[in-house]
Amino acid sequence: MTALKDLFSSLLDFIQRLGAMGSFLMRILRVLPGSLRRFDMHLRQLWFIGAMSLTIIIISGLFVGLVLGLQFYSALNQFGASGALGTLTALSLYRELSPVVAALLFSGRAGTAITAEIGLMRSTQQIEAMEMMAVDPIRHVVAPRFLAATIALPLLCVVFSALAIMGAHWSAVLWLGLDNGTYWSSMVGSVDLVDDLLAGVFKALVFGVLVALIAAYQGYHAKPTGEGVAYATTRTVIHSAIAILAFDFVLTAFMM
Amino acid sequence: MTDPAAANPGSRPPPAVAIRKLTTQLGSKRIFDGIDLEVPRGSVTAIMGPSGTGKTTLLRHLTGQLAFDSGRVTVLGEDIGQLHHEPLYRLRRRMGMLFQHGALLTDLTVFDNVAFPLRENTDLPEPLIRTLVLLKLQSVGLRGAAGLMPAELSGGMARRVALARAIALDPELMLYDEPFVGLDPIAVAAVVELIITLNRTLGVTSLVVAHEIEHLRRVADRLVVLADGGIIADGPFDQVQADPSPMVQQFLRGLSDGPVPFHYPAAPLTDELGIGGAT
Amino acid sequence: MAANRSFEIGTGLFIVLGFAALLFLATQTTNMAGFRAADTYELKARFTNIGQLKERAPVKLAGVTIGTVRSISLDGTALDAVVHVDVDSQFSELPEDSSLSILTSGLLGDQFLAIRPGGSPEFLVDGDEFLLTESSLQLEELIGKFMVGGDGGGERGN
Numbered sequence A: 001m002t003a004l005k006d007l008f009s010s011l012l013d014f015i016q017r018l019g020a021m022g023s024f025l026m027r028i029l030r031v032l033p034g035s036l037r038r039f040d041m042h043l044r045q046l047w048f049i050g051a052m053s054l055t056i057i058i059i060s061g062l063f064v065g066l067v068l069g070l071q072f073y074s075a076l077n078q079f080g081a082s083g084a085l086g087t088l089t090a091l092s093l094y095r096e097l098s099p100v101v102a103a104l105l106f107s108g109r110a111g112t113a114i115t116a117e118i119g120l121m122r123s124t125q126q127i128e129a130m131e132m133m134a135v136d137p138i139r140h141v142v143a144p145r146f147l148a149a150t151i152a153l154p155l156l157c158v159v160f161s162a163l164a165i166m167g168a169h170w171s172a173v174l175w176l177g178l179d180n181g182t183y184w185s186s187m188v189g190s191v192d193l194v195d196d197l198l199a200g201v202f203k204a205l206v207f208g209v210l211v212a213l214i215a216a217y218q219g220y221h222a223k224p225t226g227e228g229v230a231y232a233t234t235r236t237v238i239h240s241a242i243a244i245l246a247f248d249f250v251l252t253a254f255m256m
Numbered sequence B: 001m002t003d004p005a006a007a008n009p010g011s012r013p014p015p016a017v018a019i020r021k022l023t024t025q026l027g028s029k030r031i032f033d034g035i036d037l038e039v040p041r042g043s044v045t046a047i048m049g050p051s052g053t054g055k056t057t058l059l060r061h062l063t064g065q066l067a068f069d070s071g072r073v074t075v076l077g078e079d080i081g082q083l084h085h086e087p088l089y090r091l092r093r094r095m096g097m098l099f100q101h102g103a104l105l106t107d108l109t110v111f112d113n114v115a116f117p118l119r120e121n122t123d124l125p126e127p128l129i130r131t132l133v134l135l136k137l138q139s140v141g142l143r144g145a146a147g148l149m150p151a152e153l154s155g156g157m158a159r160r161v162a163l164a165r166a167i168a169l170d171p172e173l174m175l176y177d178e179p180f181v182g183l184d185p186i187a188v189a190a191v192v193e194l195i196i197t198l199n200r201t202l203g204v205t206s207l208v209v210a211h212e213i214e215h216l217r218r219v220a221d222r223l224v225v226l227a228d229g230g231i232i233a234d235g236p237f238d239q240v241q242a243d244p245s246p247m248v249q250q251f252l253r254g255l256s257d258g259p260v261p262f263h264y265p266a267a268p269l270t271d272e273l274g275i276g277g278a279t
Numbered sequence C: 001m002a003a004n005r006s007f008e009i010g011t012g013l014f015i016v017l018g019f020a021a022l023l024f025l026a027t028q029t030t031n032m033a034g035f036r037a038a039d040t041y042e043l044k045a046r047f048t049n050i051g052q053l054k055e056r057a058p059v060k061l062a063g064v065t066i067g068t069v070r071s072i073s074l075d076g077t078a079l080d081a082v083v084h085v086d087v088d089s090q091f092s093e094l095p096e097d098s099s100l101s102i103l104t105s106g107l108l109g110d111q112f113l114a115i116r117p118g119g120s121p122e123f124l125v126d127g128d129e130f131l132l133t134e135s136s137l138q139l140e141e142l143i144g145k146f147m148v149g150g151d152g153g154g155e156r157g158n
């Protein structure tokens, strides 16, 4: 009986949190067009949020590709189907691995930075100071980071894919001796630009919105203490991971 | 102004701040229990009170950053409880606040910090903004620090830059939250001078929250003591200091024990340690 | 504002890198690398069974892709599948008696069309039909043939 009640109240909590996030998103979207007039702020954030995440995306993409090349080759070779390696690599990357892995890495690299930065501004009263100077912190602090993260993740996802394709080429073609022409032509034959590649980029766009929203929300509502900010940063990673995987399922189900 | 209580007898101008029957509950704690306070235009009012009585909370009510439960708060002729979004921001442009820790924007230089409210709220051309910023910095003695980042400033310098920023839009009402804490005597003297100058030369109405009675005596002409959710003393300094109420006396003289007990409420020590009993 | 400028350059490079990666993937690893309407001519062919052949499947000659499947439809009266293919105009000298077959890449791979050139001096032109076609080989039928010992698979055209 109490277990049921607990479940009910935590469900209610969850729905309330969802509602709070929704209205936070509305606040961001309302001020976003106005904030575009200060485009330099957005560029700056795109640099910190996007370009600074490149290193981890490039390295991870390369290694994921190298591993996929090895694994798929040994698995496919058992059926004499190593000719399908390119197809399999490209499809699994474009449709699932790149958007999801890039988003998870991004939440760890850029999401936490957004939360910590906004949380620190909250705890050092910078947010309040802005409000007092008649500047809406949502417009000035949150919106540029939100937009930058939304733009950055699809770009990072594509970079991840490109590096992984090269990584798989490296291990399957250069090391294990798969035919180079087979590798590329098998992709050309069965990977669709819109249904596979761009569909994955669209997923990354959705994940970018999710990570940006969660990270900004956690930072903005962090308890104004060091502990509060640390706690909020952890929550950003956890909530982002759950949201990414859950939305991945929903999007995949809809797009199939 | 239709509220008869707010309409002053005689021809005095309406007050800068008028608080009526303000009550506030934060969490389980009743911070204010129906307080009334009026601050005339052009005056400097000092507010004292034990930590945690709600002095910062009171300032946050005046700026509209925190909602109260009941009562009515009028600031510069505007009913704060009724203001949202743009009208509230318009009112805030007429107010300045010096935060307890300066609250400079850490990713901007000193110059850009002071220029921030000007750039965000006005369409002034850049050369004019430059002139204004340098003048404001000059008035706090830090024109030479214009190119520094906030992390490179000492506590006193940061507070003075924050003050320059707070007055950038020439506010009618200034709120100071513990402006003297953590400053060396020279920086304190500088801040005291600035508060006085702003009031005397520009007629800025000021509310100063602080604990240092000797500094407050120099800048303010009226002292309000908050405690236990209400105002326990209000008047000129000499009158308040002569107040016979034991609570006021304990606070002003800095006695550790009195009506405000030194001990947080607890069971008798002997009980808790399991000793003594019936002696 | 030198710092500002380097931010802008760096950010610009980041965006360019992203789009360059997208361009690389789109042109090298997707069907965008195939053919588009601009410089192709259309041929058609009839099959009794197209198996798993799909639109946009490659059309190969001697292993080299020279075209793609544009559309697949069913002829309601003749009751066979009509496949329209776009062939690169560069390869406009396909002999009239060339044949078209549906093959599978590897054991489990996707199906594609293979052109086997004939010897006629006349060439196929836009709108022509391949007269010789070979339908998709059905794995089940093959297995069935083996099990029953030769003739279990039913009739197959051509």
Ligand SMILES: Nc1ncnc2c1ncn2[C@@H]1O[C@H](COP(=O)(O)OP(=O)(O)O)[C@@H](O)[C@H]1O
Residues within 6 Å of the ligand: B026, B027, B029, B031, B049, B050, B051, B052, B053, B054, B055, B056, B057, B058
């Ligand atoms: N957002 C809040 N929620 C709950 N309690 C709060 C909140 N803000 C302040 N308080 C509590 O209100 C009381 C008054 O705080 P404050 O106004 O900062 O006191 P001070 O007089 O020291 O400036 C304190 O006990 C504080 O813990």
Ligand SMILES: [Mg+2]
Residues within 6 Å of the ligand: B055, B056, B057, B177
């Ligand atoms: Mg305080």
